[in-house]
Amino acid sequence: MSNLRFLAAAAATLVLTAGATGCTSRNDTATEGEAASDGPVRIAFVPKLQGSPYFEAMDAGAQRAEEELGDIEWLYQGPTTADAAQQADVVRSFIQQQVDVLVVAPNDPDSMAPVLQEAQAAGIDVATSDTDAPNSVREVFVNQATADGIAKQVIDSLAAAMGETGEFAIVSCGETAENLNSWIAAEKEYVAAEYPGMTLTEVGFSGEDQAANAQMATDYMNANPNLKGLIGQCTTSAVGVAQAVRDAGRIGEVFTVGVGTPQSMKPYLEDGSSSASILWDVENFGYLTAWAGRQLALGEGFQETNEVSDELGAVEYVEEEKMLVLGPALEITPDNVDDFDY
Template structure:
């Protein structure tokens, strides 16, 4: 028996083609199409600085491996209102997940509540917004781990004595303030002969940090130490020490990204940077956002990737913890490319 003619085969396929054209949302078996990938929007404190660029790199790598969409929209200023505007725009766009590093947690609380009311998941990363409706905080390291490491690094250079000051960034930044609280308590207990004389705030502006550090050295002639509390103030205070020709007299430590702080580690104006793998923080942030979007529970210990085989989750505080801080020196700084 002869098979169907070409004309018959063409006619037979027409209903199927029509069904696909009309349905548009079904495959040839009548099944619903695969859901579109989760859209994750990351809102850093400010755009265009190496730290958040490195987080973005890690997030993009995770998105490629996990099958999600990762996009970063950062404000040009650390004014909390700028982040509020961005979040409202993302709510209007109906993204799936918003991840924010808040400049001012209190200022973001209402708009975070708005997003949750619209069914949009909200996480914090790098900086928390306690007391808001955020679902998970992706924390880079514990406040105690960072705070004690900064103090120990500075006191190793000053002999545990003398006057020192802190140049922080956002005055309302929850992560920085939690580290400073640990530093004050730990230094008073462990190094009673050292005196914290002043804490000042430079926003996320490296030049402002340099200016403030010079003013601190002028106001306190006996100053022997400076702490740059964030990734823009850490190189800023080191530059100030070099500019004032006080290398070896005023020691600095800080939370600096490796390549930004490298020149100052090499010339001795910065003794040590206390950080973490920032790209890994971005990767973990994207992974956590996907878990939340998929409705998957976080376990006490999570295998995220080969590089992150045992990430801890604390259910009471709803916090994912990247791990212990890294100590970056002139000897190991070239291991990190960001």
């Protein structure tokens, strides 16, 4: 359904009128706090990867915002592989359509920065969500939780499973993903400060591919018979490391914790190949992303705390970092996994 909506929007906007400047934003034609007269705010979101259960859940939450807020149009399209060049092509297609707001979860923040500059030059408000491009012109970063908060929850959960002793490794995904790398840096600091009996032996990057993630975890276990723990740093590697432990018949010997979506992690949580999944309410995160885009387009800005919806409650805005924070990370276990349908 999302792809059809994207194609329809593309077809409707291929031809721009000769009199259009291409550089006038909605903020230039509407008073602060008022919607412009030319229809709903058009917010385009470009995820790292089309079809990922995580980003599909974000899309579902944003569609809920579209329905409830009533004055936005949500467009959703990403690359078919987690490739920075493909992602840039999708972003440029939205620039050509002259959407009001572009929100991107960059695969590579450095290569995305000049593309966001192109969007801003075309009069489009720009933001990042899920992962940041901090050295870009983005006006706000919509963050799930702080890096320190995610790192603490991941390491505390793994430490509890490992008995606070032993060697562990990290299987991450995109090597240039700012969010994943910030979490890894915070995890290194936290484990060194709080768990002297635990040692990080390897950090590897195997892309957004569950089979490759599982193979890397298997290789780590084969190379190090003392390995006692594995972290799956993204939603595909969370499943991958748990699958590797299950396939190796080492449940109860090697413990895994991952940043994974609830229903993809459910079978691994239930059989013990994963001790916990650390995440947040992804649908609410998509809602917040859509709401933030609306705030930018209408020039309404952000307060120190923001009442976004009854379900989200008060959302913090960190002004010095231009960052909205959904809230603290959650530990998902067999006891609460069915609270989430994605």
